[in-house]
Every structure is written in structure tokens, then in C-alpha cells.
Amino acid sequence: DADVTQTPRNRITKTGKRIMLECSQTKGHDRMYWYRQDPGLGLRLIYYSFDVKDINKGEISDGYSVSRQAQAKFSLSLESAIPNQTALYFCATSETGLGEQYFGPGTRLTVT
Amino acid sequence: AQSVAQPEDQVNVAEGNPLTVKCTYSVSGNPYLFWYVQYPNRGLQFLLKYITGDNLVKGSYGFEAEFNKSQTSFHLKKPSALVSDSALYFCAVRVPFYNQGGKLIFGQGTELSVKP
Numbered sequence: 001d002a003d004v005t006q007t008p009r010n011r012i013t014k015t016g017k018r019i020m021l022e023c024s025q026t027k028g029h030d031r032m033y034w035y036r037q038d039p040g041l042g043l044r045l046i047y048y049s050f051d052v053k054d055i056n057k058g059e060i061s062d063g064y065s066v067s068r069q070a071q072a073k074f075s076l077s078l079e080s081a082i083p084n085q086t087a088l089y090f091c092a093t094s095e096t097g098l099g100e101q102y103f104g105p106g107t108r109l110t111v112t
Numbered sequence: 113a114q115s116v117a118q119p120e121d122q123v124n125v126a127e128g129n130p131l132t133v134k135c136t137y138s139v140s141g142n143p144y145l146f147w148y149v150q151y152p153n154r155g156l157q158f159l160l161k162y163i164t165g166d167n168l169v170k171g172s173y174g175f176e177a178e179f180n181k182s183q184t185s186f187h188l189k190k191p192s193a194l195v196s197d198s199a200l201y202f203c204a205v206r207v208p209f210y211n212q213g214g215k216l217i218f219g220q221g222t223e224l225s226v227k228p
Contacts, residue, residue, distance in 0.1 A: 004155070033215070040121075040220050040221075041220060042116075042202060042218035042219055042220045042221055043156075043202070043216075043218040044218075045215045045216070048215065058215060059215075090155055090156065092156075100146060100158040100161055101158070101216060102158065103148075103155035103156040103157070104155050105153075105154060105155045106153075106154075106155050
């Protein structure tokens, strides 16, 4: 969905490096999410935010941190990347708790 | 515990034939169910959702899904498959709000392949 953008789209980094993945949305939604996708495991929630002052851990937050710089921006950081963080990362937004989530195109991250 | 299962890793269908992608769920309280589709190198696209009401839900691209409370299922269906329907399909359930803000729990995905 073009309303949710992610940068970079692809990234290769080395073990121990710090990396930031960025997400921006023009949908005006308060709720934003970060997921990672691994083959055969579906998507798993890393962090979520209901507004700029409200950030919460998801089911697999260890090794990750986030920053909600504005309503429209939600960044995911890997402070010290490790190979098992190699995955496809998605940002998503939603308007309400019962509404569907809108996903960005994803960032393919490889940690060597 | 909340969970979603998609029992088939892959579904193969001939173009023009009906298709079904299966999904079963386990959730406390009322289930809020979703189907998403993922095309190669793309994000997930919303297809349809069940919140309440009619058990047959109609969505995008001619897809529909049937909610069956007694069987805890939410199977995705289409009367006539197209080659362009070939993609990865995810079923998801929203957990109660008090559990991590009502996050979505996804199934592992089903690869749909439609042959001409």
C-alpha cells in the first residue's frame, strides 16, 4: 500500500552493527506496528504504538527498540544485529482496534 | 491460548475451478478474523474481515470467507480461480485488547498456485 512506506527496502549488514528501519504513513492512523516475517512462521509482532507517547512490546521484542517520532513515523532499531534477525520486516497501521491493518512493502534484512 | 492454523502449506487449483484456503482459530471471546494476501516482493494486502453479522463475508477480488463458529473455522473461498490469484495467503485473528493491544496473530500462510 503506497500510503505506508518503508526504507530501506533491502539491507545487508554485518553482525554487531546498528541498523534502523524506518516507516512513514500518510493514512493519518494513530496505531502503528512492527512485525517480522519468517518462512513457515507467519508474522510476529515486535512492537506497537497507539500514539506518540504510547509504545509497547510485542511478543518478540528482545534485541529490538523503537521510536515514534511523530504520528506518521515509527522506526525500528537493531542495536547490535545478529544473524537470526535476518527476516522480512513489515510496518503496519490501523485506524481503530477492530479495523484492518495496512502494511508497508517490507524491508528485507540480511545479517551476515 | 490464541492461535491460528492454516493446515495446508500449498493449494493447487486449475484456473476456472473453485478454490478454498482453510483456516481454523482458537481465541477467547468473540473472534475478529481477517484474510490477507501477499504477492511477491509486496506487503500484505487486506482481503476481508469478519467482526459480526452474516457468516458469509465478501471481500476484494471476488473472494469470500465463511465463518463457522461451531467448527472454529474461517475458510477463504472463490468460485472461479484466476492465475493472477497465485500468491501467499494469511489468515489472522485479533486477540482481546487487553492482550498486547489487540494484536493480530497470523497463521503460517498458504501458498496458492493457480495453473492455466
